[in-house]
Amino acid sequence: xxxxxxxxxxxLAGALADKASAVIRRxxxxxxxxxxxxxxxxxxxxxxxxxxxxxxxxxxxxxxHGVLGEEHGRTRPEADYVWVLDPIDGTKSFISGVPLFxxxxxxxxxxTPVLGVIDQPILRERWLGADGRKTTLNxxxxxxxxxxxxxxxxxxxxxxxxxxxxxxxxxxxxxxxxKLARFGADCYAYGLLAAGFVDLVIEAGLKPYDYCxxxxxxxxxxxxxxxxxxxxxxxxxxxxxxxxxxPALAAAAxxxxxxx
Numbered sequence: 001x002x003x004x005x006x007x008x009x010x011x012l013a014g015a016l017a018d019k020a021s022a023v024i025r026r027x028x029x030x031x032x033x034x035x036x037x038x039x040x041x042x043x044x045x046x047x048x049x050x051x052x053x054x055x056x057x058x059x060x061x062x063x064x065h066g067v068l069g070e071e072h073g074r075t076r077p078e079a080d081y082v083w084v085l086d087p088i089d090g091t092k093s094f095i096s097g098v099p100l101f102x103x104x105x106x107x108x109x110x111x112t113p114v115l116g117v118i119d120q121p122i123l124r125e126r127w128l129g130a131d132g133r134k135t136t137l138n139x140x141x142x143x144x145x146x147x148x149x150x151x152x153x154x155x156x157x158x159x160x161x162x163x164x165x166x167x168x169x170x171x172x173x174x175x176x177x178x179k180l181a182r183f184g185a186d187c188y189a190y191g192l193l194a195a196g197f198v199d200l201v202i203e204a205g206l207k208p209y210d211y212c213x214x215x216x217x218x219x220x221x222x223x224x225x226x227x228x229x230x231x232x233x234x235x236x237x238x239x240x241x242x243x244x245x246x247p248a249l250a251a252a253a254x255x256x257x258x259x260x
Contacts, residue, residue, distance in 0.1 A: 003131075003132075004109045004114045004131050005107070005114050005115050005130045005131045005132070005133075008061075009107055009115055009130075010115070010128075010130060012057070012058070012061050012062065013105055013107065013115055013117050013128070014117075014128075015057060016054045016057055016058070016083075016085075016105050016117070017103060017105060017117050017119040017126060019050070019053040019054055019057055020050040020051075020053065020054055020087055020103040020105075020119065020121070021103065021119055021121035022121075023046060023049050023050040023053055023087075024046050024050055024087070024088065024094075024103065024121045024122075025121050025122065026046075027044065027045065027046035028046075028094065028097075028099075028121075028122055029097045032044045032045065032046065032095065033045070034095050041091065041092075042091050042092060042095055043071065043091060044088075044091065044094070044095065046087070046088060046094070047070070047071050047087045047088045047091060048071045048072070048087075050087035050088065050103065051069045051070070051071045051072055051085055051087040052071075052072065054069075054083075054085055054087070054105070055067055055069060055072060055075070055085070058083050062081070064076070064079060064081075065079055065081045065082065065083060066078065066079035066081065066082035066083070067082065067083050067084075067085065068082055068083070068084045068085070068208060068209060068235070069084075069085040069086075069087070069209065070085065070086045070087065070207070070209045071087060080109060080110055081107060081108070081109055082107075082108045082111075082235070083105070083106065083107055083108075084104075084105075084106040084107075084108060084113075084208050084209050084212040084213065084235070085104070085105060085106075085209060086103070086104040086187075086209040086210060086213070087103055088101050088102075088103065089101060089102050089103070089104045089186050089187040089209075089210060090102060090158075090185075090186030090187060090188070093184070093186060099120065099122035099123055100120075100184065100185050100186060100188045101120070101186055101187070101188070102118045102119055102120045102186065102187040102188055102191070103117070103118075103119040103120075103121065104116075104117070104118060104187055104209060104210070104212075104213035104214070105117040105119070105213055106208075106209075106212035106213035106215075106216075108212060108234075108235055111234040111235045111236060112232070112234050113212040113213070113215040113216055113233065113234075114130065114131045114216060115129070115130040115131065115216055116128075116129045116130070116212065116213035116214060116215060116216035116217045117129075117213055117217075118187050118188075118190065118191045118213060118214065118217055120188060120191070124138075125137060125138060125191065126138055127142075127191045127194060127195075127217045128217070129194070129215075129216030129217035129218070129219065129220035129221070130216055130220065131216065133220060134220055134221070135194050135216070135217050135218075135219075135220035135221040137191070137194070137195055142194055142195045142196065142221050143196060143221050143222050144193060144194060144195075144196055144218075144221050144222045144223040144245030144246065145196040145197075145199070145245055145246075146245075146246050147199040147200075147245060147246050147249055148246050148248035148249055148252070149248075149249070149252065150174065150177040150178050150200075150249070150252050150253065150256060151177065151178070151179060152179050152199075153178045153179055153180075153199040153200050153249060154178070154179060154180045154181075154182065154197075154198050154199050154200070155174065155175065155178040155180065155181045155182070155198075155199070155200045155201070155202065156181075156182050156183070156185055156189035156192075156193075156198050156200070156201045157171070157181075157183055157189075157201065157202055157203050158183065158184065158185070158186050158189075158203060159183055159184065160175075160183060162203060162204050162205050163204050163205075164204075164205075167204045167240065170228075170256075170257040170258070170259065171202060171204070171257070173256045173257065173259060174200075174202060174253055174256045174257060177256055178200065187210075187213075187214060189201050190214040190217060190218055190243055191217065193218060193221075193223060193243055193244075193245050194217050194218055194220075194221035194223060194245075195221070196221075196245065198245070199244065199245050199246065199249060200242070200243070200244050200245070200249055200250075200253055201241075201242070201243040201244075202241070202242050202243075202253060202257070203240070203241050204228075204239060204240045204241075205239050205240075206239040206240075206241060207239060208235045208237075210239075211225075211233060211237070211239070211241050212233070212235070214241075214243065215233050218243045221245075222245070223243060223244055223245045223246070223247075224242075224243070224244050224246075224247045224250040225241065225242065225243045225244075226241070226242055226250065226254075227240055227241060227242070228240040228241075228242060228254065228257050229254070230250075230251075230254055242254065242257075
């Protein structure tokens with residue numbers, strides 16, 4: 001089988017994270033103008049500049065690749081390889097001076113995430129996951145921890161407000177069953193899961209740039225990531241995701257979400 005992630009892809013992923021990190025550190029806890037997008041979420045010059053820097057680098061190195069970014073839209077979305085960028089996942093934390101946001105960089109091949117980076121530029125922590133490779137944190141291999149039952153699990157979600165209607169009731173079933181539920185870490189929670197400190201992350205309403213980078217990171221550390229029905233995540237998923245350090249826990253969480 002042809003290798004889907006090459007050394008050149010990995011090198012570019014690192015260079016993209018370096019570019020975004022430099023921009024974000026320059027603006028963090030500075031005097032920023034905060035704008036509100038049509039979806040009522042905040043955005044700053046740091047978000048836009050970091051993504052623009054990354055897009056320019058992709059164009060220079062792989063001009064035939066597509067790009068999907070939160071701030072600057074789609075370029076060549078029909079390409080086999082598409083880079084999926086979220087310059088600051090957790091802008092609310094960023095504008096509040098809380099270093100629990102991250103830059104998300106994914107490479108998808110025919111819609112499936114095959115490479116992912118979570119980069120926290122202030123704490124200088126970088127997770128890298130890729131097809132056929134063990135996930136690393138700052139270059140050192142990491143692994144999820146065993147936890148097969150909801151009763152022993154630590155659960156994260158960005159906010160309880162991300163669940164509406166029937167999803168809110170489904171999430172409540174899981175929240176009531178776990179040992180500890182925490183909120184507010186955005187993508188950082190998935191990095192903690194990959195490193196063995198968190199057992200379960202359940203979220204809804206995500207866009208591809210929110211979850212594509214997380215899949216290779218979680219799976220390369222021994223965890224499992226899927227939609228709520230257990231289907232493989234892709235560019236076309238519905239934005240409801242489960243990440244679990246232990247595959248048995250993922251199964252238990254899916255059952256709880258379904259009210260079983």
